[in-house]
Amino acid sequence: MEGASRYATAVQASASTFSPAVDRTVLLASGTSTVDALSASYLAGSYDSPVLLTARDTITSETIAELRRLGATRVVIAGGENAVSAEVATLLQESFTVERAAGSDRYDTAAQLTELVADDGAPEVVFVAAGGGAADAAAASPMAAANGWPILLTGRDDVPAPTRDALERWPDAEVVVLGGTAAVSDATARELGAETRLQGGDRYDTAVAVADFATDRGGFSGTGFGLALGSGGDLADALVAGPILARSQAPLLLASSPQSLGAATETYLTDNADRFTGEALVFGGSGAVGQDVVAAAATAADAPVPSPPVTPAPTPVPTPTPPPSTPVDRTAPTLTTAVVDGTALQLTFDEPLLATSTPAPQAFTVSAGPDLQSSQPVQVTGVTVLQSSVSLVLAAPVAYGQVVTIAYDPPQTGSLQDRAANRVAGFSGRLVSNSTPEAAPGAVRNVQVVTSAVSAGQTDGSIRVTWEAPLAAPGSGGVDEYEVTLTRTSPPGAQPTTRTISAAGAREAIFSALAPGQYSADVVARNQDAAAGAVTTSTSLPELPPVELGVAPTSADFTAVADGRLDPGDSVRLTLPAPPVLQDAAAAVYFAANGYETFYSASPGTTITVDGNDLVLTNGGPYIYGGSAFQVRVFRGVTVGGRPVNTWGVDPAVISNSTARAGAAPTNVSVVGGVLSGDAPSTDSLVEVRTATGAYVGGGYVPAGGSFSYDLRNRNLTAGQPLYVVQWNAYNQMPGAAAVTSFTP
Numbered sequence: 001m002e003g004a005s006r007y008a009t010a011v012q013a014s015a016s017t018f019s020p021a022v023d024r025t026v027l028l029a030s031g032t033s034t035v036d037a038l039s040a041s042y043l044a045g046s047y048d049s050p051v052l053l054t055a056r057d058t059i060t061s062e063t064i065a066e067l068r069r070l071g072a073t074r075v076v077i078a079g080g081e082n083a084v085s086a087e088v089a090t091l092l093q094e095s096f097t098v099e100r101a102a103g104s105d106r107y108d109t110a111a112q113l114t115e116l117v118a119d120d121g122a123p124e125v126v127f128v129a130a131g132g133g134a135a136d137a138a139a140a141s142p143m144a145a146a147n148g149w150p151i152l153l154t155g156r157d158d159v160p161a162p163t164r165d166a167l168e169r170w171p172d173a174e175v176v177v178l179g180g181t182a183a184v185s186d187a188t189a190r191e192l193g194a195e196t197r198l199q200g201g202d203r204y205d206t207a208v209a210v211a212d213f214a215t216d217r218g219g220f221s222g223t224g225f226g227l228a229l230g231s232g233g234d235l236a237d238a239l240v241a242g243p244i245l246a247r248s249q250a251p252l253l254l255a256s257s258p259q260s261l262g263a264a265t266e267t268y269l270t271d272n273a274d275r276f277t278g279e280a281l282v283f284g285g286s287g288a289v290g291q292d293v294v295a296a297a298a299t300a301a302d303a304p305v306p307s308p309p310v311t312p313a314p315t316p317v318p319t320p321t322p323p324p325s326t327p328v329d330r331t332a333p334t335l336t337t338a339v340v341d342g343t344a345l346q347l348t349f350d351e352p353l354l355a356t357s358t359p360a361p362q363a364f365t366v367s368a369g370p371d372l373q374s375s376q377p378v379q380v381t382g383v384t385v386l387q388s389s390v391s392l393v394l395a396a397p398v399a400y401g402q403v404v405t406i407a408y409d410p411p412q413t414g415s416l417q418d419r420a421a422n423r424v425a426g427f428s429g430r431l432v433s434n435s436t437p438e439a440a441p442g443a444v445r446n447v448q449v450v451t452s453a454v455s456a457g458q459t460d461g462s463i464r465v466t467w468e469a470p471l472a473a474p475g476s477g478g479v480d481e482y483e484v485t486l487t488r489t490s491p492p493g494a495q496p497t498t499r500t501i502s503a504a505g506a507r508e509a510i511f512s513a514l515a516p517g518q519y520s521a522d523v524v525a526r527n528q529d530a531a532a533g534a535v536t537t538s539t540s541l542p543e544l545p546p547v548e549l550g551v552a553p554t555s556a557d558f559t560a561v562a563d564g565r566l567d568p569g570d571s572v573r574l575t576l577p578a579p580p581v582l583q584d585a586a587a588a589v590y591f592a593a594n595g596y597e598t599f600y601s602a603s604p605g606t607t608i609t610v611d612g613n614d615l616v617l618t619n620g621g622p623y624i625y626g627g628s629a630f631q632v633r634v635f636r637g638v639t640v641g642g643r644p645v646n647t648w649g650v651d652p653a654v655i656s657n658s659t660a661r662a663g664a665a666p667t668n669v670s671v672v673g674g675v676l677s678g679d680a681p682s683t684d685s686l687v688e689v690r691t692a693t694g695a696y697v698g699g700g701y702v703p704a705g706g707s708f709s710y711d712l713r714n715r716n717l718t719a720g721q722p723l724y725v726v727q728w729n730a731y732n733q734m735p736g737a738a739a740v741t742s743f744t745p
Contacts, residue, residue, distance in 0.1 A: 001013045001016065001244075001281060001282065001283050001284075002237075002282075002283075002284055002285035002286075003285075006031045006053055006237065006239070007031055007052075007053050007054065007055070007060050007062070007063055008060070008062060009237055009240065009283065009284060009285075010031075010050070010051065010052050010053040010063075010239070010240040011052065011060075011062050011063055011066045013050065013240050013241075013244050013283065014050035014052060014066055014070065014240070014244075015066060015069070017050065017243075017244050017247060018048075018049070018050050018070060020069055020070060020071045021048070021070065021071045022071055023071070023073045023074075024047070024048075024049060024070050024071045024072050024073065024074075025047040025049055025072070025073075025074040025075075025076060026044075026047075026049045026050065026052060026067055026070055026072040026074070026075055026076070027040045027043055027044040027047070027049055027050070027051045027052070027075075027076050027078060028051075028052050028053070028054055028063075028075050028076065028077050028078065028084065028092075029051055029052075029053060029054075029077075029078040029079060029083070029084070029239070030053070030054065030055075030056060030078075030079050030083035030084055031053035031054060031055060031239070032055075032056070032083075033079055033082075033083040033106075038134055038137040038138055038141050038151060038239065038242070039078065039106075039109065039110040039113050039137070039151050039152075039153070040076075040078040040113055041141035041142075041144045041145045041151065041242030041243060041246075042113070042114070042117070042141075042144040042145060042148065042149065042150045042151055043076065043078075043101075043113050043114070043116055043117055044145055044242070044243045045144065045145030045146060045147075045148060045242070045243055045246055046117045046148055049070075049243065050070070050240060050243050050244065051078075051239065051240050051242065051243055052066060052067070052240070053239060053240065054084055054088060056082070056083065056084060056085050056088075057085045057087060057088065058088070058355075059088050059091065059092070064092075064095070067092075067095075067096065068095070072096055073096060073097060074096060074097045074098075074099065075092050075096045075097070075098050075099070076099050076100070076101060076116060077089060077098065077099070077100040077101070077102075078101055078109065078113060079100075079101075079102055079109055080100070080102035080103070080109070081102070083102075084100075087358075087384065090382045090384055090393065091384050091386065091391075094344070094384075094391060099116070101113045101115075101116055103162060105160075106131050106153055107131055107152075107153045107154070107155075107160035107162050107163055108160070108162040110131075110150075110151065110152050110153045110162075110163070111152060111162035111163060111165065111166040112162075113150075114150045114152070114166055114169075117148065117150075121148075122169075122170045122172060122173060123147070123148055123149050123150060123170060123173050124147070124149065124173060124174065125147070125149045125173060125174045125175075125176055125217075126149060126150050126152060126167065126170060126173045126174070126175050126176070127140045127143075127144060127149060127150065127151045127152070127176050127178055128151075128152045128153070128154050128163070128175060128176070128177050128178065128184070128192055128194065129151060129152075129153060129154075129177075129178040129179060129183070129184075130153070130154065130155075130156060130178075130179055130183035130184055131153035131154060131155060131160075132155075132156070132183075133179075133183065133203075134235050134238075135203035135206070135207070135230055135235060135254065136178035136179040136183065136198075136203065136206055136207075136210075137151050137153075137178060138207075138228070138230075138235050138238040138239075138241070138242075138252060138254070139178070139203075139206060139207035139210040139211070139251070139252055139253075139254065140178055140198075140210050141238075141241060141242025141252065142214070142220075142226070142241065142242050142245035142246045142249075142250065142251060142252055143210070143213075143214050143218040143220070143246075143251075144242060145242045145243045145245075145246035146218070146219070146220070146246035146247075146249060147218060147219065150166070152166055152167070154184060154188060154192065155188070156182075156183060156184055156185050156188065157185050157187065157188055158188065159188060159191050159192055163192075167192065167193070174195050174196065175192050175193050175194040175195060175196075176194065176195070176196045176197070176198060176213075177189045177192065177194045177196070177197040177198070177199075178198055178199075178206065178210065179197075179198075179199055179203075179206055180197075180199040180200070180201075180206070181199075184197075196213075198210050198213055200264065201264075202264070203230055203254060204230060204253075204254050204256055204262045204263075204264040204265055205264045207230065207251075207252065207253055207254045207264075207265070208253070208264050208265065208267075208268045210251065211225070211251035211252075211253060211268060214249075214251045215251070219249065220249040220250065220251060221249045221278070222249070222250070222251065222272065222275055223248075223249075223250070223275060223276060223277045223278035224248050224249075224250040224276065224277075224278030224279045224280055224281070225250050225251055225252075225253055225269070225276070225280050225281075225301075226241050226244070226245045226250055226251070226252040226253065226280070226281045226282075226283060227252075227253050227254075227255060227265075227280065227281070227282050227283070227289060227293075227294075227297055228241055228252060228253075228254060228255070228282070228283040228284060228288070228289065229254070229255050229257075229258060229284055229288040229289055230254025230255060230256065230262075231254075231255075231256055231257050231258075237283040237284030237288055237289075238252065238254070238283060240283070241281075241283050244281065245281065248278060248279060248281075250278065250279075250280075250281070253265045253268065253269075255289055255293050255297075257293075258286075258287060258288055258289060258290045258293065259290050259292060259293065260293065261293050261296040261297055261300070265297070266296065266297075266300045269297060269300035269301040270300045270301075272301075273300065273301050273302040273303075274302075276301045276302070276303060280297070280298075280301065280303065282294055282297075329418070329420035329422065330420075330422060331422060332418070332422040332423060332424060332425055333349040333350060333351050333353060333388075333416070333417070333418045333422065333424050334349060334350045335347055335348070335349055335424070335427065335430065336348050336349060336350050337433070338406055338430060338431070338432040338433065339432065339433045339435055340394075340398050340404050340432050340433070340434055340435065340436065341398075341435045341436050341437075342394075342397040342398060342436050343393060343394040343395075343396070343397045343398075344391065344392075344393065344394070345366065345380075345391075345392040345393075345394060345398075345404075345406070345432065346389055346390070346391050346392070347389065347390040347391075347392070347406075348388060348389050348390075349388045349389075349390070349416075349424070350388070351388060351418050352387050352388050352418065352419060353385050353387070353388060353390065353416055353417065353418055353419075353424075354385070354417050354418065354419050354421070355385045355386060357385070357414055357415060357416065357417050358383055358384070358385045358414055359383055359408075359410070359411050359414050359415055359416060360383070360411060360414065361379075361380040361381055361382060361383055361392075362380075363383075363408060363409055363410065363411050363414075363415075364380045364383070364392060364406060364407070364408055365377065365380075365406065365407040365408075365409070365428075366378045366379075366380055366392070366394060366404065366405070366406050366407075366432075367404070367405050367406075368398045368399070368402045368403065368404045368405075369402055369403060370401075370402060370403065371403055372403055372405070375402075375403060375404075375405065378394050378395065378396055378398065379394070379395035379396070380392050380393070380394060380395070381393050381394065381395050385416070390416065397436065398434060398436050399436060400434070400436050400437060401434070402434060402436075403431075403434070404431070404432040404434050405429050405430060405431055405432060406430050406432050407426075407427060407428035407429060407430070408424070408426050408427050408428075409426050410423060410424065410425070410426050462510060462511060462512040462514060463486060463510070463511045463514060463519060463521075463544065464508055464509075464510050464511075465484050465486075465508060465509045465510075465511075465521055465523065466507055466508045480502065480526055481500065481501065481502045481525075481526045482500075482501045482502075482506075482509065482523060482524070482525050482526075483498060483499075483500050483501075483523070483524040483526070484498065484499045484500075484501065484509040484521060484522070484523050484524075485497070485498045485499075485521065485522045485523075486498075486499075486511050486519055486520075486521050487519065487520050487521070487522075488514075488515070488517050488518070488519050489517075489518045489519060489520050490517055490518035491517055494515070497511060499511065518544070519544045520544060521544060551576060551577060551639075551640040551641070551643050551645050553574050553575060553576055553645070554575050554576065554577060555575045556572065556573065556574050556575065568605075568619055568620065569618065569619065570618070570619050571616050571617060571618040571619070572616075572617055573611075573614045573615070573616050573617075574614065574615040574616075574617070575613055575614050576613050576614070576615065576640050576645060577613070577640060578613060578640050578641055579610065579612060579613055579640070580610055580613070580615050580638050580639065580640050580645060581610075581638070581639050581640070582608065582610060582638060583638065583639060605620020606618065606619060606620035607620065615638060615645075666678045666679060666680055666687060666708070666725055667679045669725050671712065671723075674711065674712055674713040675709060675710070675711050675712065675713075676689060676698075676709070676710045676712050676723070676725070677707065677708065677709040677710075678707065678708055678725060679706075679707045679708075680702040680703070680704070680705065680706050680707065680708060687699050687700065687701075687702050687708050687725060688725070689710060689712070689723055689724070689725055690723070690724050691717075691721065691722075691723060691724075692721075692722050692723075692724070697710075697712065697715055697717070697723065698710040698711075698712065698715070
């Protein structure tokens, strides 16, 4: 199997082995980053696919033609943009769904390739090869493709984290190390948990050891074999052998040079000659595996020696008559058509363009809107030049019926030009033919049942219906209207309720004040912009989650906080009609003071327990002032009789603490030299200085029994202005505020 290049060899090997299929996934790897291609053999086998090759920045037309012949709809690129560029991926996206398996390095990429396998069952064997070379992995690639045995990579003296993580997914798989201790040390093999090492004196001996393993353990018949050049660091022709040889259960052997088969390979062929009844495949041309090497392999395998390709004698060519001088091409390419479909905009010129001269996206300006006056810019994110076409990728799709224009400002470098270097002239305001199809109405995405706030005697709930596509403005080609009909199916008897939603951007219909029971919904989406009349789609939701009311608490006990604060270890109790059940450890129970959530069940040190009909929440943090507005709120994770406990919206009087708070005014308050001082009462306090109108002047926290002092100068106060010192305790103003009636600025 040979071609004019490694890329052509890959195409020839694929075409001779794989028939067309429907919706095939094909692997694409770099022709120069050999390790990525070999790791991809395992994935290719799971998709019954070949491995094709590409250069970093260009892909051959033969490779694209082979993708189409294979029936590919999805292309998986093995390796990052340093191996296969984003430009190649963008070009492929015009015809295929493109996915990339790329890690931070070759070890990570090999691990990521295992996550895309079609069959996610656990493998029996996992191969691990040195990441610094490809020969050992090449020999194992037919078994990897045939049996679904992954090829992972490791360093000689350390196991990369991605490899270790991948192995943890298959704890029962046998780990087989490929290569000797010069490739993977014994310590690393032990860390990998390897039970078997396949090795030889060199890569050719190792390939023979792998071939023996293939017939002993890998299920290979071994009636045929493959042969590729194994010398040097570039095993280009061996890259694609894995999926090809997997089909005939044939191992891959390595020739030591283009002129020599090598002792290890020759001995293997001689020892197993009586078994070879199938096909032998040579990968690469005579420059890689010479005819003498092919003959030596055939002799050792006791097989007929194939004849070398016959090169016909050259036919004498008469000296041609010099043609008349060709006029120099000085005509610039002309834009003939511009068409947009969603995010793809294609420009066609009257002659082929130079593919190596591609402008940056910023050279193009695209605008779209309902008319020219109200059009808005649409960003261009990608540009590809191929023959006489320029393909642009837009950041946002153009809608059906919009007016689209394009402008081009030639850059200094990378401008559009023909093969005679004639540059395309700039243009502006060119109309683009809009081929974007009319949008079909959006499908219903999901339905949510929401239990509304529950208090004593409340008997209603609500249902929210949401959909995928928001309503569009009239004339834009999207969905204009949703009609949602809700019907109670159990208990029956209630009349259906219909909501018509037409506000631009709307994504939901809400039905409230519903009685408990079972409901169904029907959703009709309409597109009034259709040329032949309204386009509608219907979605039936036969059975929604039942509407159930939450369980309200009956009382709350705050006697532990009668001193005005909740100390560490203090608890509050919420009494329910029946014993509550904690559904999970993440039950959302909040303790609130004055309406602010202060701590909750997931706070460090905080615990939530059940005691009879009580839900007990114990503070694990610092003490908290709560005044007369302590509350407990339950949001989720607690049920009573199978129904959720819901205190959101419950009358606060039901679960609030009404214990009175007592306090005392500050004493010994005076102003001397512009400094106000005094003594605090016997409880921790917040002391504030305010004017007669209530304006704040100063203040701060004062511990129990302490004193306070505030410099009131430079506070825009005037002599004789009355001031008031206000004592706060637990966020509640105490009686007996002290008045200061004189002030010296």
